[in-house]
Each structure stands twice: as structure tokens, then as C-alpha cells.
Amino acid sequence: MKKLTTNLLIALTLCVGLIGTALANGKNLKKTVTLDKDILINGTLVKKGTYQVKFNAAENLVSIESDKDLVATAKVNVKQAAKKAQHDSLAFVETEKGQLLTTITFSGDKRTLHLGELQTTTADE
Numbered sequence: 001m002k003k004l005t006t007n008l009l010i011a012l013t014l015c016v017g018l019i020g021t022a023l024a025n026g027k028n029l030k031k032t033v034t035l036d037k038d039i040l041i042n043g044t045l046v047k048k049g050t051y052q053v054k055f056n057a058a059e060n061l062v063s064i065e066s067d068k069d070l071v072a073t074a075k076v077n078v079k080q081a082a083k084k085a086q087h088d089s090l091a092f093v094e095t096e097k098g099q100l101l102t103t104i105t106f107s108g109d110k111r112t113l114h115l116g117e118l119q120t121t122t123a124d125e
Contacts, residue, residue: 029055029106040100042074076113084110
């Protein structure tokens with residue numbers, strides 16, 4: 001229970017850092033986020049700091065940039081909600097390597113972006 005509370009506190013702290021308004025469904029999104037802890041995005045360690053989170057709707061791709069430098073990218077699965085989100089939010093899971101970003105929700109948008117580790121399979125599996 002303590003771990004869950006800690007994770008929720010971290011997520012809420014990061015949510016406060018999200019700034020701006022979301023655009024309509026099908027549109028690209030861009031927000032500024034300030035991370036108070038190092039996190040993992042698609043296997044890439046992103047150090048604490050301020051970043052631009054950009055969602056490319058055509059490619060279902062999220063990119064994290066710092067001063068125009070690309071820091072991390074991740075393919076996302078987009079899921080539609082019944083109503084628009086009231087708040088910006090980030091969700092994480094704890095891994096042995098640290099906090100892994102799993103979902104992003106932008107206020108005013110019905111989409112939830114689900115990030116996942118890219119998995120490859122072979123024909124033998």
C-alpha cells in the first residue's frame with residue numbers, strides 16, 4: 001500500500017508539471033513537463049528536468065525533447081475514452097531499473113496514450 005501511495009504521489013507531482021491545453025482528437029499534441037525524478041521511456045533513461053512531450057497522431061509516436069534535442073521516443077497504442085480528461089496525467093510502474101512511464105493523458109482530450117516496451121518475436125516462438 002505504501003508503494004502504491006508513493007507511486008501515486010510521484011504521478012500527481014509530475015501531472016502538475018504538464019502545461020497547456022490539448023487539441024482535438026486526431027491532432028498532434030505538445031506539452032511541457034518537469035520531471036522531479038529520473039524515469040524510463042521505452043528503455044531510455046530520461047534524467048529529471050524540463051522536457052517537451054510531443055505526440056504525433058499520424059505515426060502514433062511520442063517524443064521527448066530537451067532544448068530541441070531528441071531524448072527518447074516510443075510508439076503508443078491510442079485508446080479512446082468516453083469523455084475528455086479533466087487533467088493531464090502520467091502513469092508509471094516500478095521496475096528493477098526504475099520508474100517506467102506507461103500512459104500519458106492530456107487534459108481536454110479523449111485519448112489515452114499507452115506506451116509499451118517494444119517486443120520482438122520470431123517465428124519459432
